[in-house]
Amino acid sequence: MEELKVLSPTAILGYGFPEESFQRGLEQHPDFIAVDAGSTDPGPYYLGAGVSFTDRQAVKRDLKLMLKAGKKLKIPVLVGTAGGSGANEHLYWTEDIIKEIAREENLELKVAVIEAQIPKEEILKKYEEGKIEPLAPAGELSREDIEETTRIVAQMGVEPIIDALENDVDLVLAGRAFDPTAFAAPCIKAGFPKGLALHMGKILECASIAATPGSGSDCMMGTLRHDCFILEALNPKRKCTVTSIAAHTLYEKDDPYRLHGPGGIINLEETEFTQIDERRVKVSGSKFIPSEEYTIKLEGAKKTGYRTISIAGTRDPIMINQIDDILEAVKDMAKNNFSNIKSDDYQILFALYGKDGVMGKLEPLKDKPSHEIGIIIEVVAKTQEMANTICSFTRSSLLHYGYPGRIATAGNLALRYSPSDIEAGEVYEFSIYHLLAVEDPKEYFPITVKTIKGSE
The missing domain is CATH 3.30.70 (Alpha-Beta Plaits)
Structure with missing residues (x-):
């Protein structure tokens, strides 16, 4: 496969997108549709209380368009950090919406559900073993902190999602995930370079926020090749520029050249941004550097x-x-x-x-x-x-x-x-807000494959 096309409809599931932009993306025959559904940006309440920060009807509207398009084109849809925070309550809240859509639209969906919530007892055990360390600006973790925490999730890397895709599913519904992984996992599974796939995912997870004028409620297309990726805003009112894409690469980073994630670092020291035409930008040179120890971020x-x-x-x-x-x-x-x-x-x-x-x-x-x-x-x-x-x-x-x-x-x-x-x-x-060292990147992310039938 020489290239792979990824359609990102919106910055967060439930933020909405113009159907016209989405249709332009579908006309380019994407290989899959992916969306990030969560963030810690709205604060700790939503994880602690087990509720979504996005509205149910808004999430349903976005998902309905995505699932119907995925079935029509026979391509998978991937959702990362379901329900906003990715704990089990958020994950199964989203699954209930999917069941409702399936009934209303008479869809049959093969779904891989990936949990990301870790039992408190397991975290206490890892704490006693010295496997947990702070992630700045957090301080040292205490037993009391763990015991008082209502929910604990871990950010999965690409590995559980790649495993889920082996089941030839219509939908991957993932709990808490590193933001780029829903976009990068199918690309890495297909044999494309991990650094380019993750860097492209880092930008696509925010969709047209990386365009100019930016918007979190509009679509973006990413085309990944073995030596670069190309980004294109799908609304004719927006365009990708070297400045907008390079600036977004710096988004939410304390180091302009390194982005830490599960299992390693995206290294941007040799990254180049090139304007192809008025609307598209090519990005090349991004690399993935594996870490000596695989760590996942815990949030509670x-x-x-x-x-x-x-x-x-x-x-x-x-x-x-x-x-x-x-x-x-x-x-x-x-x-x-x-x-x-x-x-x-x-x-x-x-x-x-x-x-x-x-x-x-x-x-x-x-x-x-x-x-x-x-x-x-x-x-x-x-x-x-x-x-x-x-x-x-x-x-x-x-x-x-x-x-x-x-x-x-x-x-x-x-x-x-x-x-x-x-x-x-x-x-x-x-x-x-700490790091947990793991032997197996898939250890804490169990996958359940199920069929949701609209006729049931």
Whole structure:
């Protein structure tokens, strides 16, 4: 096989894509359709709570178009990190959507389901054996961290997906996976260079974000050859340029020349980007360097409490000029008022948009606030009731706080919503973000092959 074509419909399953772009891709007769369905970008809540950050109906719409096209062209569809976080709840939530599509469209689908959730007991065992190490900026892992974690997933490499494809399936539905693997695995199975396949997958998993103008909701085609790959945006309003593709290669990387993943590194020191025509870019020279020890990344989240927020704003220059002191005083008021509650049982947090709400401590213009600022009052506590109570007190205290030079006799804040306090529910934080050394890359990723029939 001299070349292999990969159709990437969208940056994340459920983000959508124009049917016209998708059809242009299908007209090029791709060898398979692949999509990444998840990320840690939305934060730890979705892994910890076992829910998807993408909407069910949006995921169903995208999957329906992909599965019908795959059956029509007799090519496989691959989904990585199903359900957003790739734990078993996310994986089988996605499978339920597929069953619904099969019933509605009368499809018969041979599906390989690959789990990526690891039992807590197994991680405790590997911890005791010294097989787990931190992945910066995470610190050393503790037994307590593991025990408090609700779900633990591992990022699979290409090996389990290659095994799944040996079963001649219509669909590979994978749990948590290294982002490029759903795109790279069929290519590597077909004998193409691993470095080029993974680098192409790194770009295709974000679809037309790598085009200009970029979009996470539009299609991209990748054509892999043995000495290069070619990228093409499928919407005529977009194009791939050397700048857009090279810039995206740097995306989410702390080293411009190396991208770490399961079992090794994509080395980009000799990578070249060439403009073929107005719309297409050729990439060559990317290599895969195997590591001495095969490691997979573990991700876990634990519950830390419950959140209540209140959203307000002020444009009083007198208040804005002393806002930090005012907020500290209001925190002290809450501490004194709730002296019967342990200080470790709750946190009061403020985010000031128009001052340092985006960059926080890294904000270089701290002494130049806007003429108005948005104030997010956030309380995280052991229970929802406690969070509600302390947020209510903090909001009312700030609303009527008598700061030096205050002229107004009414409230200090403009409150956007009524009711002003919003229960945000459970709060999670990443508790495991570490590497596990393994002997077998497929050890923790069991494959189940099943047939889903629309007539059943």
